[in-house]
Amino acid sequence: MTVLVIETASGDTGRESKCTKDAQMPNLTEKYSNMINNVDLAETLHSSFGMHEWFSKNKSNTHDRHPLLPKRFKVFGPGGCRYSNKGVQILERSTCPWRIMLTVDKDRFPKKMFTAECVCSNCKGRSRSKFNCEKILFPMKVLRQKYRTKTNEKVCEKVNGVVTYKFEEFDEPIATGCTCTRTERVIKSKSRHSIKSP
16 A cells, blocks of 8 residues: 655654664554544544444454454455445445455554455446546555664654654555546547647
8 A cells, every 4th residue: 555655743852763672662542643633542443434334244353363464354345346236335336346455554553444445447337448446545644653764673762761663644545435437548538639729
């Protein structure tokens, strides 16, 4: 998943330092809550635009039981691009159906977030050469562990004499669903034909 930097979270007054063996984790819940205007983080799973509702309908608790989680796995929705009119949920009935994935990232806070994944590359009932399925992306603020570029070592900061791992604010695009769009080739072709000579 692509991650775009917006800015370093405000309020980080600590001086960067080398991480020691006794380096501590900062209070990420408080830091994140302040970053997004004191949101209530009582939920154990990040809402990710309400997609946790899909997860609550799935009876599996694999994400809690499995000691070695993959970075992402399906929790709800169609397993493949199968054309069916029997779907009940909107993610099944869409011309571009999608499934809900749970992503797990130990260097991100929230650690567990949901994202949508298109199950078809082409739209149902549309020309394969003119239309395709694309994710609908929306930026979500997260905190990410900072690493040194050259050595890939974790970066710490010292605040009031306490060494803690440094987390920065990022803007991570989260897919909330999939939609049917015209291909870039068709759009460029229409734009070229619409240009009128003087």
